[in-house]
Amino acid sequence: MHVHRFERLWFGASLVLIVAFIGTIIYGAVGPGIAMVDDSGGTVEPSVIADGEYEQADNFREPGVYDTEDGVDVYVVARQYFFQPGTSEPIRVPAGEEISFHVTSPDVTHGFNLAGTNVNTMVIPGQVAEFSVTFEETGEHGIVCHEYCGDGHHTMEGQVVVVEQSEFEGGEN
Amino acid sequence: MATEHGSETGFETEQEFVETEDGTRRRLAFVDRFPEAARTARICLWIAFAAFGVGALFGLIQALHRTNTLRIISSADYYTILTGHGVLLALVFTTFGIAGLFHWANTRSLGVSPTSRRLTQGWLWTMSIGTLLAAGTIVAGLFDWIPASADVLYTFYAPLEAHPLFYVGAALLIVGSWGAGLDWFLQYREWRSHNPDARIPLQSFMVMTTMLMWYLSSAGVAIEVVFFLIPWSLGLISQVDPLLTRTLFWYFGHPVVYFWLLPAYVVWYTVLPKLSGGRLFSDPLARVTFVLFLLLSTPVGFHHQYTDPGIASGYKLVAMTNTMFLLLPSLLTLFTVVASMEHGARQQGSTGRLAWLKDLPWERPEFSGIALAGIMFAAGGFSGMINAGMNINYLIHNTLWVPGHFHLTVGTAYALTLMAIAYWLVPQLTGKRLQFRGLAAVQPFVWFVGMVLMSNAMHRGGLAGIPRRTAEPQYDMVSFDAVVGTVGEMRLQIAIGGTLLFVGAVMFLAVMFGTWALGKPNSRLRVNGTIPEPLSGPEESPRVLDNLKLWTAIAIMLVLLAYGIPLYDMVADGLLSPGSVPFPE
Incomplete structure (x- = not known):
């Protein structure tokens, strides 16, 4: 040829x-x-989250910020149309430490993006999105739900506040 | 009717003439040689243009609403309008436009009429009824007194639920397109029975490889809709697995962009060189390009799911690698398009390293539209490389960057190419001269300027983190820091750009409507459909290129490799679990 x-x-x-x-x-x-968001977060039945029966979930805990020996764990439920925690009170995490986020949804597909950063995941019912972030500096980051989730989608937002390690108070282990 | 045809290639060698109304002679047009096929192609194009008009109006409403320039609808209705915009433009305008173009291209290059009128009518009606059902259900969402809606956007991710008729309509549109493909394959079989040893004519080769890719990929969405979403929306099954259904969607959702793009490539390879005053550079490389698309278009869908939980990184890596290799046929096309244009200009006496560019026929909308579409597609290709970059994608996934990207690809490479080729093709399908030619000559430039404004601002807005798919990207707790420019300036560019694009759409539709209403049938046309032989013909390429069975088999194998294990993983924990009930409940 x-x-x-x-x-x-x-x-x-x-x-x-x-x-x-x-x-x-x-x-x-x-x-x-x-690292990619992958299947490491495991699965959870959406109905378990919807009913708030977190003790029945293998891969999820009651929403909140936990200070454990291995680092800081943040469990977030994204639902129509707020982040829990994140919307009514900000997610407070310490700077300079690895934070593991675990995010899932009891209703429809949502998004979880710290605007302008590469902290970005889909939140799919049935799946737990797990990813780690280290914030080098203190400050505030807006959380945007970036996947259409119903007619109140544009109101779904939240905040992560990064504080000095000395000011950080995590929940019980 | 006897047709004069190149024995091997489907390029006409001799000219035939007919008498026109005023007694002068004119070159035989497609409508004279294949009146039935011309009628089918016309119907497809009129439906495509109607969908385009409504979709473009919806786009204008969105551009003004999002940027808070003018809000004539509620923000809840924004999503209904957005669903309509996506479905009417990305599914209806495309599928019908492609059907019209392919019906012409396959018939022209084979020189054989479609074999069964009933089959043709069957797929036309199936696609049309599907469109009416899907579009009707979407628009019903604007009226509270109609108990149906489909505010699920173009991707219809479960567990957001639409009225069952929306899914039925979408399925019929796709099944109808399969029928159209069958029509073209039967035409080929008819041609083959008279030409046992000839190489497949180039346009027909392109039509068939595109349709094989389409069969392979649209099977995914067909399974999603028919086996999961329709029974679920009817209440026959109580739940579906959101990850599995969206994976089936994206199995189809990336190749569908090549289904939009390849018809533009058909035009770029076979018509653009002629419009530039020359001929195609290389027939064999055109074939190689289409074979590569058949092979690689489908096993890449996970690149839309880089940020999805529940999918192992390895599968994403395989999709990323395949995606990057898909750049190859597009880069080859870039070479051929530019080389063919340069060759054409030089054939017309142009000289100089770059001076030939200004000698191209920019005043002819069929040329300028295609050339501008190609330039925009190159820009869209670069932003697509960022999307494909597995880790850098995390910065822009689901931000305004993404619609900024695909308004350059489907929204310009496909849309503007189809408009441009309509200026050339519609006269040949109707026997009517193009009307409002001055308007037509300006129109591609209006679209180009509008898209430059809108798309650059959307890309930059995405880098600042502004999300896509939202009625009001204005938040209390979130601020967007622009990397270049300001958010206010981006909004202004999006509003102005969106308005110009709507003006461009109206100008195009005015030319089409004027041609249909005012043009006299059986006129002397300014254009002719002859397509010159390529510089390097198919005889210089190995015959294995034409072995469609072989390429299809390899394509299926690649799909099994990329999707077999991941789909098994998702199904292994239960076909319908973890499962979701429909929302709204």
């Missing part, structure tokens, strides 16, 4: 570009250690 010299050059350059892209992503995973 006859392929023009310029076409061959272009073909080769395209392949180099593609391999380079894949390389940057692999580097992002193993270098800076950017």
